[in-house]
Amino acid sequence: MSEDEKKRVGVLQAIKEFVYGVAAHDSARFALKTRASMEHLFILITMGDMLGVPILPPYYSLRLLPYVVPQISTWKRRMLREKDLTDALA
């Protein structure tokens, strides 16, 4: 691809991203927020014993563990982060 073509593709990509930012980025963020709250509940139910809430028998928790492991680090960040009312403004 020549330099001119690269530039043209770059500009088109930038316009595409800008339109996405105006129209849909917020929707995507809120969809992620909704999914995250569901995930919080799911992990709490399945891995509650990690926090001292033995809801499911550990046998089932252990069977689910491989599926939950990829989420645990981001889950912990979300749960343990100091939150403030003004976070809800944007």
Place this chain on the structure above:
Amino acid sequence: MNSIYGIILGLVVAFIGYRFYARYIDTKIIKCDPKKATPAKMYMDGVEFMPTSKNILFGYQFKSIAGAGPIIGPIIAIQWGWLPALVWILLGTLFIGWVQDYSSAMMAMRKDGASFGGLSYKLISPRARVILLAFIYFYLLLMAGAFGNVVTSTAVNLKSSPAAWLFLTIAGVLAGQMIYRWRKDIILTTVVTVVIAMFGIWLGTIAPSDKVVGESLANNRLLWAIAAFVFCYFAAVLPIWRFALPINYVASYIVFLGLFFGIIGIFVLRPDFTLPAFTDFSIPIGPLWPIMFVTIACGAISGWHSIVSSSGTARQLESEVDARPVCGGVMFVEMMLAIFALIIAGTIYASPAEYGAAIAKGPGGIFAAGVSKFLGALGLPLDLGRSYGSVIMIIVAITLMQLVIRFMRVATSELLGDISPIFKNAHIATFIASILGLLLVMTGWWQYLWVLFGGANQLMASLALMMVTLWLMSEGKKAFWTFYPMIFMFVTTIAALVYTSYGLLKKVVTGAVKGEALVGSTVMGLVGFFLVIAAIILAVEGAKAFIRYRALRAQPAAAGSN
């Protein structure tokens, strides 16, 4: 003067501001580091903290800050003449507006992505956080009232707008259903729903509200005010994907296309300013200083931007160097939008008397007439253009209103939930926020309401600049570029709020207002004074922190001299 010169001046200011001043601050004072990990990378949680491309964030920031503010402010402020309004838009953005947006994002980024509540707690004092939250609540209430008034007056005065608004709502709800429930293709969804919304705009021209619901209902302010708050009620209590977001999604295309082609229309027509460059220092809403400086808020500087920059954008910037184009750059684009609104108001009426008759009915009619004229230059029929302009005005006002009511719902449950569990109920909390907003819409004169909202908005900006100044001092960086704008904004906004609130309460005490106006003037006057007192307490807390940081800075020097 030809309006094209206004646009050229705007482009020159944007170039100088962005290329030289913003670059100097970014590289020499803030010393942004492209290698430094941002909160989006450090605390990546896949939801709020997520590295995002600067182009996407540019669009996100623009959509979040460019509401009704930059459009309505200049349309009202042209009453002092277009020259002072233009000068304030240009200089306000150059020395204060972008500074606030950019520095709020940088501060939040360097402080681990904390939002204003947490930042005021850390940088000023625990008490400052509580006062700031109360301040924000009443500031948002004024915002809901001011924007609710715009929606109501537009629906009453432009009879084509209710049909367009209704069809936009239907299109939005359908978009939510198609995307999230039926899992339809996004392009198909977009085409179908935008076409439905456009159909509503056309339908408004052949089925205006007075023909559909009758003259008396079409002119009933209470009906449209209730409709606006019922709309916001749904946006606040329904899942966000079902109502608020998909409506915003469809609306963004309508607004974006309208503004884009409207600006092209200005270049095609190249109209001259027909209203005077300067009218008088003092006009019925107040003197040029301080009132004009709060009337034009978002086009020059707005506290809302600092909230978006700190709570939203700062958590998504993938590199520190992106803060200048995203937060600073978008502010310059918003300045151009304000100039566009100023050109509309200043060029479409042949005389000040014509403009005076139009502004008495609210800014919606002026904006719609301007959009109609400039889209007409590209071949769109005038009545269709007017309908298009009216729905843009409703969209830009109501999309922010619904966000505000949603936040007020959360804030009501958080602040009053400990007093009684009833406030934790989403419906009760939304109802309280909606009723307070409705009260302001129905009882307050819209120009005073706008000035009070502008004052609160600018005061929020000066508080943001105060926090940035304290942060810069705590980091041992030069703070002159935020300190002087903060002082100017603080003095100006306090003066504007005291002037307006005093005027309103004086009318109440002397019995100059009766009935609804008595309630409106009392509520607006009291809210204005509450905001002034809260801001003064915050300033005192800020001054204490200022002395603390200065003493801390002096310590190493003193130790070094011993």
